[in-house]
Amino acid sequence: MDAERKAELLARLVRLLEEERGGSACDVVATDDAWLQFRALVNVRPPWPASEEFLAAQDELLQGLIAEAGVHDIDEAVPSPADPRLRLWRGDITTLAADAIVNAANSQMLGCWAPLHYCIDNAIHTFAGVQLRIECARLMAEQGHDEPTGQAKITSAYNLPAKRVIHTVGPIANGSPTDEHCAQLASCYESCLDAAAAEGLRSIAFCCISTGVFGFPQREAAGIAVRTVRAWLDAHGSDMAVVFNVFGESDERIYRGILGDPLSD
Numbered sequence: 625m626d627a628e629r630k631a632e633l634l635a636r637l638v639r640l641l642e643e644e645r646g647g648s649a650c651d652v653v654a655t656d657d658a659w660l661q662f663r664a665l666v667n668v669r670p671p672w673p674a675s676e677e678f679l680a681a682q683d684e685l686l687q688g689l690i691a692e693a694g695v696h697d698i699d700e701a702v703p704s705p706a707d708p709r710l711r712l713w714r715g716d717i718t719t720l721a722a723d724a725i726v727n728a729a730n731s732q733m734l735g736c737w738a739p740l741h742y743c744i745d746n747a748i749h750t751f752a753g754v755q756l757r758i759e760c761a762r763l764m765a766e767q768g769h770d771e772p773t774g775q776a777k778i779t780s781a782y783n784l785p786a787k788r789v790i791h792t793v794g795p796i797a798n799g800s801p802t803d804e805h806c807a808q809l810a811s812c813y814e815s816c817l818d819a820a821a822a823e824g825l826r827s828i829a830f831c832c833i834s835t836g837v838f839g840f841p842q843r844e845a846a847g848i849a850v851r852t853v854r855a856w857l858d859a860h861g862s863d864m865a866v867v868f869n870v871f872g873e874s875d876e877r878i879y880r881g882i883l884g885d886p887l888s889d
Contacts, residue, residue: 625688633685634658640678641665663750664739671734671761674754682753686783690719690751695785698722698827701867704883709857710850711867712883713829714876717744718751721785722867723825724778726816728833729791731770733760733777744831748789752782756789774811778819788825790816794834801840806848809834813852821860829867832875846878 638661645665662685674682696719701711717725727748730736735749735757749756759779764771771777776792792812795805812833820828830849834840846868853866868883870876 625685625692630685630688631658633681634662636681637662637678637685638665640675640681641669644669644672660740666750666754667735667739667741667746668737669754669757671754671758673758679753679755683783686751686753690783690785693719696720698829698865698867706884707854709863709866710853710883711865712870712876712879713867714870716747716871717829717831717869718747718784720829720867720869722829722865723786723827724788724790724816724820724823725781725784725786725829725869726831726833727789727791728831728836728838729771729793731773731793733764733771733791733793735760743836748784752784752789755780755782760791774808774815776812776815776819778823786829788820788823790819790828792816792833794838795840796838797834797840799839799841801844805840806844809840809845809848810852813849814856817853817856817860817862817864817866820864821862825864827865827867829869831869832871835875842875843878846875846882850879850882 635658638658693716696715698711701713704710728744730745736743736746756779763777771793773793773795776790778788778790781787781789792815794812795808797805816828832842832845835842835845849868857864868879870879
């Protein structure tokens with residue numbers, strides 16, 4: 625996407641978002657950067673219906689930005705020498721063209737409302753587009769209560785290169801996981817795999833559920849993730865490709881060790 629077209633789309637989108645809020649949304653974030661202004665505004669946008677004009681401009685912008693960043697196929701993920709069904713990939717999950725990517729959601733299931741917060745929930749909702757929050761709001765209204773820990777819901781992925789997004793609420797461990805937290809984390813992985821299998825999906829990419837602000841220790845969470853996924857695949861006789869997506873170096877080292885990568889520490 626050329627710079628002129630990007631600037632044009634962003635100016636139009638920011639104007640529409642400000643008009644939608646009665647012209648008062650400029651205070652959401654103090655910045656002259658149009659992309660940051662746009663992102664902050666959509667982060668706090670309620671799940672209102674969106675106009676065709678807005679969606680057309682937003683979709684063109686987001687698809688252009690993702691293409692510019694580079695879309696990655698799951699074949700780029702490194703298979704485990706111990707179990708080739710399991711793969712490791714370090715990068716931005718919003719650029720991964722898996723059948724499904726997993727979002728570490730909160731119990732309201734509506735995304736992260738903090739402007740410019742760079743958690744995975746915020747990133748997925750930002751690059752999927754406002755349609756994702758609208759769909760999640762509909763699902764939650766139909767359910768009538770917060771999403772329980774360890775369960776999962778599947779939605780469209782909209783502007784993301786993945787086909788579907790599977791949202792799961794991990795346990796809040798605050799650095800000291802109990803047996804119940806461990807069981808809930810395992811349930812997150814099982815529920816996501818169940819949801820993917822129910823729709824006939826052939827690949828799924830997991831983020832590191834609960835290891836961010838929810839405080840589940842990285843190494844323990846990774847061990848639960850790999851054990852649970854392998855057990856589920858074995859129990860279901862499945863050859864679904866499962867990618868463990870990491871963003872940081874420390875998580876990459878941990879997963880390399882667990883998956884049997886000879887380059888691990």
